[in-house]
Amino acid sequence: MNPIDKLSQYFKEFPGIGERQAKRFVYFLLHKNPGYVKELGDSILSIKDLIHQCPSCFLFFQGDRDELCSVCRDIKTDKTSLLIIEKDADYENIKRSKNYSGMYFILGGLAPIVTKETPSFLRLKELLSTIETRAKNTNLKEVIIALSLNPQGEHTDMYLREKMSPLQEKYKFKIVSLGRGLSTGTELEYSDSDTIKNALLNRQ
Numbered sequence: 001m002n003p004i005d006k007l008s009q010y011f012k013e014f015p016g017i018g019e020r021q022a023k024r025f026v027y028f029l030l031h032k033n034p035g036y037v038k039e040l041g042d043s044i045l046s047i048k049d050l051i052h053q054c055p056s057c058f059l060f061f062q063g064d065r066d067e068l069c070s071v072c073r074d075i076k077t078d079k080t081s082l083l084i085i086e087k088d089a090d091y092e093n094i095k096r097s098k099n100y101s102g103m104y105f106i107l108g109g110l111a112p113i114v115t116k117e118t119p120s121f122l123r124l125k126e127l128l129s130t131i132e133t134r135a136k137n138t139n140l141k142e143v144i145i146a147l148s149l150n151p152q153g154e155h156t157d158m159y160l161r162e163k164m165s166p167l168q169e170k171y172k173f174k175i176v177s178l179g180r181g182l183s184t185g186t187e188l189e190y191s192d193s194d195t196i197k198n199a200l201l202n203r204q
């Protein structure tokens with residue numbers, strides 16, 4: 001395959017990138033100076049070595065493999081509260097709203113409505129084990145479900161409540177949903193800081 005086509009095949013796999021944009025990226029790089037392209041190549045190569053996923057909350061962070069991320073380690077983090085979000089971009093958004101100081105958990109996706117089976121991308125087992133550890137060690141008081149307000153998000157909300165209920169019985173923490181402050185159809189990823197702040201304040 002010719003190198004231009006080969007590289008554009010890679011770009012095509014990026015989220016939201018089509019054939020034409022992929023080609024534009026390749027030509028953009030061809031017009032750039034070699035130093036820029038080398039630095040880009042190096043940072044792509046090193047990202048997997050420098051960035052790892054936290055084994056407790058699954059956030060990506062700069063640090064060693066198997067180490068906890070800075071949010072989980074920080075003594076200022078409120079360890080009695082755990083907020084469940086779908087993906088990394090949601091974390092950025094909630095952090096920006098500056099209204100939440102607890103811990104996070106990245107679920108990895110939403111539960112499909114059609115099947116009863118838990119899909120492999122959904123970190124249900126990991127979530128339950130993080131909750132249990134937190135309930136035992138840090139007096140977990142509240143789990144906040146912060147998923148998008150669409151049918152699949154609401155389905156996942158109910159699904160998680162059901163799966164967490166044995167642990168809730170045992171450790172007596174509260175489960176709330178962020179949904180009330182957001183309007184129907186809202187994607188957390190595209191909500192502004194004020195909307196998220198309100199939703200956090202009005203959680204129930």
Ligand SMILES: [Zn+2]
Pocket residue numbers: 054055056057058059068069070071072073
């Ligand atoms: Zn963490």
